[in-house]
Amino acid sequence: MQDRSLRLPDATEIAAITAQHLIATPLRPADLLFVFGTRVEEALRAETACRLWREGYFRHAIVSGGMTSGGDETECAVIKRAMVAGGIPAGLILEEHRATNTGENVIFSLPVLEAALGLANIRSVICLGNTWTSRRYPMTLQRHWPEVEKMLVTVDSFGVPHERWHTHPDLRRRVLAEWDKIDPYKAKGFIAEWP
Template sequence: MEDRSLRMPSDDEIAAINARHLIQTPLRPADLLFVFGTRVDVAERVDAAVRLWRDGLVHWAIVSGGVTPGDISSECEIIKAAMVARGIPAERILEEYRAQNTGENVIFSLPVIDAALGRNAIRSVICLGNSWTARRYPMTLQRHWPEVEKMLVTVDSFATPRALWHTDPEFRRRVLIEWDKIEPYKAKGFIAEWPVG
């Protein structure tokens, strides 16, 4: 079977991905920063979290991510420790350390947020994750927490500019894998359309 992630997308598909998937949102102060766990580009994710904190755009964060095969520390532990080392107070960072995928990041984090802050007190969230996963973070949040306003910040360590993602074989492969998940995940109810409108 053909590996669709290795295809060279058409100009129309590149334009659609740029317009609908690899989106950035305007940022304004948010009630919560939702840091989706990773083992890839951890330093870039922590840099972005610290920048958002120092710029006064967030005053609370949750880091979500479990232990990946072959490791003993959870993504949550590793990312939170790096955020604290860079100056974000540990007591301002909520922890979710079981999630193994984006859906679980949200599903397992909601009770943690509710217990610590009260979900109803949170009106806006900045999602922070990998550039190639892009809008799937807020789409997952939209499926499970539609009431909250969602903003998106994404990071990566590719030297290739984001608009030229399709010219870098590995960047292209990662983007296409995530892009190809959108419609099947919507059909299965894992994610919901976002932005709405």
């Protein structure tokens, strides 16, 4: 069976992915920055969180991410340490250390948020994650926490504009792999339509 993420998409698919998956949302100050864990580009994720903090875009943050194979620290520990080193007060960053996928990021973080802040006190969330995963972050939040307003900030170090994602072989492979998850994940109830 051929790996579908290695295909060369046609113009129609490129346009659909650019419009529907690699979305940008208007950004305004939020109650919470939800930092989704990663095994790549942890420093870029933390730098972006620090920039958002300096610009006044959130009051609290949660970093969610468990152990990765071959690692000796959780994704949460690595990213939070870099966020604190970049100037965000440690006491404002909540931690979730068990999640191994996007669904678990949300499921395991909700009780942490409820205990520390109260979910009813959080009205808006900025999701921060990889460009290639893009709208799947807020779609996962929509499935488990529909009441909250969701915004999205994505990062990567590929150096190509979002509308040119298909011109970079590694970014193209990652985007196509994530795009192909959307319909099956909706069918299984892992994510919900958003926006």
